[in-house]
Amino acid sequence: MKKSERLNHELIFLSERPFFQLKDLMAEFQISKRTALRDMAALEDMGLAFYTETGKNGGYHLVSQTLLTPIYFTQDDLTMIFYALNSLRRLSVTPFDKSYPQIFEKLLVSLSTAQREYVLKILNVLEFYDVPVISSSTFLRELLEATVDEQILHIDYKQTERLQQLIQVYKVFYRSGIWFFEAYLVDEDKWKTYRVDCLLACERAENQENRQNRAQLAKSFMAFYQDYLTISFKCEIDGAGKEHFLKGAYRDMQLHEENGQYYIVGHFSREELDYMVQYLITFGKHLTVMEPDFLREAYLAELQEIVDRYAQ
Template identity: 25%
Template sequence: MSKSKRLMELMMTVNRMRKFTVKELAAEFGVSPRTIMRDLQELGELGVPLYSEVGPHGGYQVLKERILPPIAFSEGEAVAMFFASHALRHYQSLPFEAEASSALQKFYFYMPGDVRDRIDEMKNRVDFHAHNRQQEVEGLGILLEAAVRQRVVTIRYENKQGDSERSIQPVGIYASNGFWYCAAYCFLRRGFRLFRCDRMRSASFDKTGIKPLDLRLIHLGNWEDVGREERIEARIVAELSREGVQRCQGELSHVPFIEVREDGTGRLNQCVPESELPYFAKFFLGLGSEATVEEPPELIARIRKLLEELTAKYGTM
């Protein structure tokens, strides 16, 4: 095996292993311990963060902030990765904002000149638009780390009733229509809730000793189904025009269940928490004639009340 190939495979091996000894690596690669020592020194000079421990149980470790081994991309793959990261610039807040910017710069800087020219030509030809909200969101990194590591977070949350402090265990975060949302178990309400991240005035890891729940099997794809039988829900049924279908699919935080017909019109039939009916009343009022709500009666009554308030407000002008 050539030295360059051995160094490449050695870099991937040490990144994969938590801890290793020179003797183990020498046996795996079929070279002398002295050769492995020289190779490890070269990897250190290349930027691989190695840490050595002396003693009978010593060895080498790769620090937590390790450098990943090189990956060979085709030109098309590199361009696709660049624009996938480039699209994130529309979000004012990201859980890995600095890392995304750094990765984008590395992709662009190390590409051949002709590939950079191609990207420059494409920048004004393709884009991925997202709603640009002005609210900055802090704590996205904490919420994401807590979801992955099964930790409890203390938040100061703002709603219509004012600010409240509560402990939550995040399931995950996602962006929709320019807003960041956090699905989490709320220890105050003793159930799963959806929180707007821009309404979190602060977020920090819990220091009161609340024992985390085992939510390893709960994720963004199924959290709403957990404990659904304990929630009070209402079924919304509405006829939608073609534009109404597109608006519902594009603007609602979750893509609703819509039966779309061949002509593009559709019928929405979906259960939602009863507490969200005020939101849907305003949403369907904004759709105007593009939607006709048939159920539930409570939602129709709320829409009528909003219309009466608007009529009273603008009818005297």
């Protein structure tokens, strides 16, 4: 490990230790006493504030447990950071006040001329394509804050029918151009996946007595979906189908290989039948539904409806 990398790791290591001894650094990073002493001098030069206590049980006391010392990055580190930010520029709607381009520009001006020129040269020839946000998501920030604060929300929601519900959000996620969130329905004791762009209103509920902490929500989430996703399915796919699956696999589906043949296996619920059919249609000729029978029949009916459009 290079010295610059080791110093950064040491800063992180010490952030959780208001008091430590030199032997702690030596053991954690497998370095000699002489190297550990040099590292402590370097960390002090970087801004790490501490004082020493002599004696048998002496050691180093950090002045503050919150490390505000600078972190040093290599050229490759910097390029990776800017590439990640540049890749997210299509994400025009986020839960945050600042956009990725604004953050990108702010960080870029902090680099030296040589570093800036190198980063821009790399980004000019390295591209990342992803689906941009395709719909507005007004309440993203409110959802994120309520999730972190473990607060119950009252929402007004309309996708097919209009609903007013008390929910507690477990997770906010982005997929294929759309923001979603997983939430527990407080009055119905079940879980549901919502689209953020279908929210008409969102506010914190006055009554927070039944709110759950993160661990409780996680346990409830896992238990519900184990009981909810009771229908197993299996589809045969070819090489192109495998690639399509890997580009957008869902959490309740897995890729299996048997004697050189690929299969998608997993579980779904009756309520998700229409969604499953629409998803499987996206594989085109590269997928064959094997089981269950009613999924295959619904899939074939959807294909027939497509064919019938051209027969009119």
